[in-house]
Amino acid sequence: MKFDDFDTTFDDFGTSEVITDNVSEKKQFLPWHKPRKQWIRHKQWWKQIDEHIVRKLKPGIDTIKYFGLPGNDLLDIRFFQQKLPSLEKKICLFGLINTEKGWSSAQTQLSKIMDLDGVDKSSKVEQLNFDYLENTSSIAFDKLNEFGCFDVVNLDFCENVIPNATENRLKALHNFMEYQFQKISEGWLLFITTRSSKDTTNSTLYEELVACIDENLSEEIYFQEFIRVFSNILLNNNLVVRSDLQNQKHINMLVVGLMNWLIKTAHNRHFKVKLSNVVRYDITGENTNDMMSMCFVFTRVMNFPDANPPLPTKAEQAKNPLNKLSNIKNLDDIMIEGGVEYYAQFVKEQIDLLKEAGYHTDDYLNQICTNDLEKLQTTAEHINSIMEGLEQPQPLISTEVMSSDKA
Template structure:
């Protein structure tokens, strides 16, 4: 029947498809998202390429990249512009479940993959698989088989969510992001020896975080305060929670304001990633990088309710001695203990949360917005969008944001 989707639709079926410029725009099409792609994802990915030397003669290989790319693969397109300048191919793997009845999105994704595979600096083995991120914890799923079981490790993992990965209750037995991300982080830690990057974008506002999950974050922070007065004092000095919500080293949940809630969630995410990578051997440090955020809903009580986190992950050397006493000196005796690394990283997390860059405020500057719009327009053009229509939409959305910023500061 005509209404049935051919699930075996392949790349050859879209080579001669009629291309119509798209005019439907979504929240992640705004220039502020491209600002993050350029200044966080692409910037640190290019830094990693240099650190690993994979753009050097004799060491050249593809950059292994995992993401949730969407049908347009905008993140891959943006990263390609950087990697092509460095002469480095991208081998991307993606997860994007599209309902069988959504023929338009399916065709659009196939066209996008076909386009990208035709580029000089895209590895031909790149692909996107039809499954949900949550299924990474299910060893029988497409996600697990393609992303973990049949894969090497990844140089860059980019988990860009529209919502929040914190909405499920702790230890929920249903498929959820906690299990999937923990599986992914430990997969990397157990097998990876080179440095790697982990990005995650998630909502952090109160109605997008399960109450029990938030309480776990508070309990962890209070536990740290009890054993590490330096971290507690830094937490207080940075003003991460309104003073009225602090009673000694206890956080009174009922008294925290919206910004304090978001700060605690952000710090909790940083600590959760750090623990996932350091609580088990082999351990990896996860240094939190510069954090970026923006506001999704105009009635939000916080400046940023969507936050993009980045972590530079590095395997920690293990001290070892010959218990037979035959070899003198041992191995890696100058390496820092994991506990010392964790203590320093906790402070970095607090500093990064405190110094979060508000992209809405940055783009309130006319020149910054013009630069971001120009870069975003070129990206949208590459994905077959009507740029004239897009720029009109982007400017209108930007005006709404400016009005909100003025209202909030009044």
């Protein structure tokens, strides 16, 4: 299957690594190079990091410890590097890349980035697969343990968080979270980017997520909110009817199930979880909008009988984000609704990042933005003329309707 704007197939989505041996040959743009990715960096990731981590660092602490699946170009790290020096902070990266070529390319990029302010010199990228963390005796887990805990965890999967290709993903994620809960004394952030369509989903792991919904449906406070928000989901004896979960219903229950699963895992370690922000978008050209970008905030709650406030029950926590999860905004619509100048700001910032990573960007708009330009009723020439006036970073216009942080 081909994508609408790209001469690309699903095979390209295994690890978000498209490698060229020569930097001068980097002319191919991929779905994660679209301007909307810059929106995610700004409006989701950086907003959460600034609010929940940077502003809460203790005096004398200037380093944000960051775990991620950064891809071979390290574009996300370059973005954060630009933000942190003015705040007298820096990022310390521990990243995993599972191919030799991808790792080699990332090493080249990292060596350049570490010469800049805002990046800790002990940052590293290992050639390891995240799924290896399902074994706590693995080399991957040893490397993790050497590095310590993390303020920010960014699991930017180009595939499904529970992909067909492995039965180990939830175990790996569970082990990673258990590691964090035991190591960290403060709150932390988890970003997950995942597909959610049925054809990309491991049915066994999906069942594990939906079972977490069933567990909470036994609680009246959750049950009443669930049937109000998801009135189209068929229940039998307060259990989700699996055969009913097709198309959009499948997608909805994957993200709800993932939220419930995270809450259950965190609750056992006396952390509460908040879904701070979520958007969706399409990568297939079939208007499935099944790629989800989700931000979670984990907060430790003191573990003693008269703790104030006490740890909310799993059902109470899982109830709160249901309305938000039933009304996830389409990021492509947000980008278009913002208007041409709003869109151009993200284009410019994305192009600047790509240039720093060695890409030739002269044909960027024509290669990757044609559908957006058509919807905006504008041209590449017009966008270029706007970008020429954006010599300095501009405050981003806040015209989009965001998912509320009040859930």
